[in-house]
Amino acid sequence: MHTTAEVVIVGAGIMGCAIAHELAVQGLTDVLVLERDAVGRGATADAAGGIRQQFSTETNVRLAAHSVRVWETFADRFGSEIGLRQQGYLFLLTEPEQEPVFRANLALQQRLGVPARWVTPDEIAMLNPHVELGDVVGGTVCPEDGWVDTYQATMGYARAARRLGVAIEEDCAVVGIAVEGGRVTSVTTADGIRVATPLVILCAGPQTRQVGALAGVDLPIDPSRRMSFVTEPFDALPPDLPMTIEFASGLYFHPESGGFLFGMGNPDEAPGFDKTVDDAWMMTTVERLVQRAPAFADANIRTGWAGFYEITPDDNPLLGFVGEPAGLAVAAGFSGHGFMQGPAIGACIAELVLGGAATTVDITPFRPSRFREGALAQEHNVI
Numbered sequence: 454m455h456t457t458a459e460v461v462i463v464g465a466g467i468m469g470c471a472i473a474h475e476l477a478v479q480g481l482t483d484v485l486v487l488e489r490d491a492v493g494r495g496a497t498a499d500a501a502g503g504i505r506q507q508f509s510t511e512t513n514v515r516l517a518a519h520s521v522r523v524w525e526t527f528a529d530r531f532g533s534e535i536g537l538r539q540q541g542y543l544f545l546l547t548e549p550e551q552e553p554v555f556r557a558n559l560a561l562q563q564r565l566g567v568p569a570r571w572v573t574p575d576e577i578a579m580l581n582p583h584v585e586l587g588d589v590v591g592g593t594v595c596p597e598d599g600w601v602d603t604y605q606a607t608m609g610y611a612r613a614a615r616r617l618g619v620a621i622e623e624d625c626a627v628v629g630i631a632v633e634g635g636r637v638t639s640v641t642t643a644d645g646i647r648v649a650t651p652l653v654i655l656c657a658g659p660q661t662r663q664v665g666a667l668a669g670v671d672l673p674i675d676p677s678r679r680m681s682f683v684t685e686p687f688d689a690l691p692p693d694l695p696m697t698i699e700f701a702s703g704l705y706f707h708p709e710s711g712g713f714l715f716g717m718g719n720p721d722e723a724p725g726f727d728k729t730v731d732d733a734w735m736m737t738t739v740e741r742l743v744q745r746a747p748a749f750a751d752a753n754i755r756t757g758w759a760g761f762y763e764i765t766p767d768d769n770p771l772l773g774f775v776g777e778p779a780g781l782a783v784a785a786g787f788s789g790h791g792f793m794q795g796p797a798i799g800a801c802i803a804e805l806v807l808g809g810a811a812t813t814v815d816i817t818p819f820r821p822s823r824f825r826e827g828a829l830a831q832e833h834n835v836i
């Protein structure tokens with residue numbers, strides 16, 4: 454294993470792998486990615502794989518829009534099939550006060566070239582004839598949105614990065630980050646190996662606050678348990694339905710493996726690293742699902758799992774250098790919508806590291822210092 458590197462990336466989820474790949478593409482190949490587990494087995498493995506451009510902040514719309522173009526061409530570019538399904542994201546709104554908010558967000562998205570549009574209940578009935586519409590005031594849909602296989606996408610990035618000379622070490626936890634004279638100088642692994650480096654990029658997903666603390670930095674990223682469930686194959690609903698989201702509750706479902714994947718966050722759950730499935734919340738989720746789409750009453754659950762959102766105070770990530778110590782950067786805290794932005798984040802962080810500023814998308818609204826500056830960038834469309 455290397456004992457020096459120009460860049461050490463902590464974490465080999467979608468972010469660590471996409472950033473490593475982009476650094477190598479842009480000419481910096483002396484990159485070492487250290488992963489405590491295996492590539493793509495963190496939050497990235499637990500994600501629903503959804504990709505959407507329907508956000509409320511310009512930065513997120515731009516990050517998502519750039520990324521969609523990469524997901525659409527990923528198989529050709531990377532030689533990895535990622536199961537892209539652009540069947541749309543359909544938001545259902547049941548609270549009248551959400552209509553002006555979503556219409557304003559639509560105007561932003563459309564100005565940035567995203568083909569999202571308002572849909573009436575009658576139009577919703579055509580897009581998804583299986584949802585109860587009695588309380589629905591309208592919604593929005595974007596036909597370019599959809600979902601992909603997160604593991605294959607991350608492996609695609611990892612393989613491509615390795616081909617360009619990037620080293621990715623698995624079973625290799627970072628347990629120390631040394632700071633001397635106000636600069637990062639090295640990281641230490643659980644096996645006691647010291648890697649000298651002038652630049653560390655933290656991509657440790659829900660664990661990023663803990664890893665940042667190794668360098669004496671407090672990054673406001675907390676884990677929040679989210680559960681996903683997949684039904685047995687059943688044909689009461691067709692496999693060409695869009696990702697359907699009841700915005701008020703956060704309930705979502707989309708076709709998956711002959712059945713459907715669904716989930717709903719528990720707003721009362723405290724932050725924490727409990728990764729067990731909460732059976733009581735599963736029942737609450739199923740009841741909500743059957744109320745919204747009664748055909749699910751005949752479905753059986755095949756599997757379920759828990760993972761962690763990486764929540765920040767404004768539901769947006771920390772992107773860029775932390776300031777002090779020098780040589781420490783972060784790309785984490787995606788608050789449940791990170792996977793889909795991987796391609797754009799990879800490009801932006803590589804540009805920032807190599808050129809001093811991101812050019813693919815202006816990511817300064819998500820600078821880590823915004824919390825102490827009181828310049829939060831709240832995202833409204835959080836699922």
Ligand SMILES: Cc1cc2nc3c(=O)[nH]c(=O)nc-3n(C[C@H](O)[C@H](O)[C@H](O)COP(=O)(O)OP(=O)(O)OC[C@H]3O[C@@H](n4cnc5c(N)ncnc54)[C@H](O)[C@@H]3O)c2cc1C
Pocket residue numbers: 463464465466467468469487488489490491492493494495496497498499500501502503504625626627628656657658659660664679680681716759760761762784785786787788789790791792793794
């Ligand atoms: C149930 C669920 C559904 C989701 N659905 C979606 C969705 O539909 N669309 C979407 O875009 N996003 C979704 N997300 C969010 C998405 O999973 C994350 O935003 C994204 O995967 C974050 O990627 P990451 O690379 O930052 O983190 P991770 O994938 O967690 O990668 C971080 C890596 O760092 C490693 N690590 C941690 N500590 C150390 C250490 N000390 N040393 C070395 N390595 C370390 C971990 O093992 C891990 O592999 C969902 C998340 C969950 C939980």
